[in-house]
Amino acid sequence: MTELILDVFRLNGRLLVAGDRLVAELGLTSARWQILGAIAYAEKPQSVAWHARTMGVHRQGIQRIVNELGKEGIVEFLPNPHHKRAHLVVLTSKGQKLFQAALKLQTPWVNELSNGLTPKEIAMTKDVIERLSSRIDEELKNAG
Numbered sequence: 001m002t003e004l005i006l007d008v009f010r011l012n013g014r015l016l017v018a019g020d021r022l023v024a025e026l027g028l029t030s031a032r033w034q035i036l037g038a039i040a041y042a043e044k045p046q047s048v049a050w051h052a053r054t055m056g057v058h059r060q061g062i063q064r065i066v067n068e069l070g071k072e073g074i075v076e077f078l079p080n081p082h083h084k085r086a087h088l089v090v091l092t093s094k095g096q097k098l099f100q101a102a103l104k105l106q107t108p109w110v111n112e113l114s115n116g117l118t119p120k121e122i123a124m125t126k127d128v129i130e131r132l133s134s135r136i137d138e139e140l141k142n143a144g
Contacts, residue, residue: 008129022109023102035065036074036091036099045078045088056133074098 019030028036038051048066052059066089069075074095077087091099114122 018109022105026098026101026105028098028102031061032065032069033099033102035062035069036095036102039075039089039091040096040099045090047080047083047086047088049086051089056137069095 016030019033023029023033034055035051038055039046042051042054046054048063049059051066052062055062066075070077072094073092075089076092078090080086080088
């Protein structure tokens with residue numbers, strides 16, 4: 001299990017470097033792209049804190065990037081009926097176009113990356129990652 005965790009850490013690092021290279025021409029980084037994806041794929045507008053929890057990272061880091069994206073007109077903030085200060089974050093039309101441009105670059109890359117992997121292998125790997133993530137989430141919830 002320790003070797004698997006170390007492999008996941010190394011994979012994450014490589015994915016971040018590859019993602020940075022892939023979307024650099026769009027003025028994005030992997031971190032910005034990841035946040036755009038979280039916002040784009042959310043079922044409904046959510047707060048920064050919600051996105052941070054979903055992504056498994058600290059709210060402050062997400063807040064800093066979301067604020068930058070807001071200044072650039074990529075995201076906008078909507079009133080949150082459940083919380084006065086925790087606004088909801090949504091993509092602007094500029095943000096939607098930027099995210100779609102990133103997906104156009106990502107699609108051929110991910111297709112090449114997955115070459116030789118079966119759908120069953122991908123599904124099994126995804127299942128293991130989701131189960132480990134759930135266990136860690138439960139452990140963190142119980143710890144604090």
